[in-house]
Amino acid sequence: MEETNALEKIPSNALVKYTGNAANILNAVLVETDPYVWLKRGKEWKALENWTDAVFAFERAVFYKPDMQEVYPELAFCRQKLGREIESVDTSQLQNENTVTDIDGNVYHTVRIGTQVWMVENLKTSHYRDGTPIPNITDAEAWENLKSGAYCDYNNDAKNSDTYGRLYNWYAATDSHNIAPFGFHVPSDEEWTTLIDYLGGREVAGGKLKETGTSHWESPNIMATNTSGFTALSGGYRTPVGKFYDIGTRGFWWCSTQYDSGFAYVLDMGSTFSNAGSHARFKRGGFSVRCLRD
Secondary structure: OOHHHHHHOOOOOOEEEEOHHHHHHHOOEEEEOOOOEEEEEOOEOOOOOOHHHHHHHOOOOOOOOHHHOOOOHHHHHHHHHHHHHHHOOOHHHOEOOOEEEOOOOOEEEEEEEOOEEEEOOOOOOOEOOOOOEOOEOOOHHHHHOOOOOOEEOHHHOHHHHHHHOOEEOHHHHOOOOOOOOOOEEOOOHHHHHHHHHHOOOHHHHHHHHEOOOOOOOOOOOOOOOOOOOOOEOOEEEEOOOOOEEEEOOEEEEEEEEEOOOOEEEEEEEEOOEEEEEEEEEEOOOEEEOOOEEO
16 A cells, blocks of 8 residues: 555544554554544554554554455454454543653653654663563572573662663663664664764763752752753663662663673763763663664
């Protein structure tokens, strides 16, 4: 099905909703028209062959009501499986274009900084975007020996993750199952550099990225203005041997860029300096993840 043909069928006054239930299934936009119901990602539309493709494979999707299945019979199976979820959308959970929902139902705000759109909160998901669980590794020795994806809560206390997000090793941050919500990704070192350069360079960018005050950063939280709206928090980190340090004083965020077989880059900010810059850390370490729109 060509994109132009699909778009011609959607009137200009179509009701567009970002819905909680639909987002939890496909992180898609629900477009209600008469007589069609569409689910769309990005700028294109695609007819799908089966439910597995709809959820896990295609990044853009469209579905029709049953009366359109004579025209596009290959969509019948998709409609049968998805119809109940469409019809039971909870409109009290409507989102807007400034939010994104992960596979666990966590809702994140977004902010545009220059040409980039960033999540305002650190990632909290315990599943990859296809529903595959990410192991929660609490034992220090087990954490030390990992060479596969895992997460933890700071000090193994889930209450910390409510505020600061979870800590992930690099293997989880870059796993092929994809840890970021649909439409987002873990930024590369180059993409972090684009952000820092836009904010005036390494020496001052940290202050413009950090949340103000001392609720989540210890004093003196030097030069913190959060003029960017990024709202960086000091989530601390977990060492490769499983120990926890620096909540309140340091924040680290993974880059998808690796340094070598054992190290990858993280972005670093602190309460006692205004700098923001990247350096290499062990892939087995646990750091925060902040996602960037595709």
